[in-house]
Amino acid sequence: MKAIASLLFLAAAATSLGQPVNQGGPPVTVRVATEVEELARGYAAAFATITRTPVYLIHSRDDTTTVLISIKSVKASDGVLIVQDEKGLTYVINPRDVVMITDAPPKKDS
Numbered sequence: 001m002k003a004i005a006s007l008l009f010l011a012a013a014a015t016s017l018g019q020p021v022n023q024g025g026p027p028v029t030v031r032v033a034t035e036v037e038e039l040a041r042g043y044a045a046a047f048a049t050i051t052r053t054p055v056y057l058i059h060s061r062d063d064t065t066t067v068l069i070s071i072k073s074v075k076a077s078d079g080v081l082i083v084q085d086e087k088g089l090t091y092v093i094n095p096r097d098v099v100m101i102t103d104a105p106p107k108k109d110s
Helices: 002-017 035-048
Strands: 056-061 064-068 071-077 080-085 090-093 098-102
16 A cells, blocks of 8 residues: 555656656746826726716826816826817826816815
8 A cells, every 4th residue: 555655656656757847838927006096097097977067187297286176087098187278278297196086176276
């Protein structure tokens, strides 16, 4: 009985050692979305849920805050936002610069 078990073990070991490591299949590419890509997709998805108009997009860069009014579409493209207003103007914005997208009018500074 020990002899049969030993022979089965050796046969199994020999067949597993004879398998090539790489079967020669196509290479596998794994792509992981970056933080800004995820952020851009999140803003685009959030914009789609706002039903009241007008929609405002507030963004800030280099200590300058800008309010875009009457936003009609927000789309994510890789790591940027493509924003279009009701006049047809298109803005390409880094999603890290977005402060908020809202249907509430921004407060005016006194």
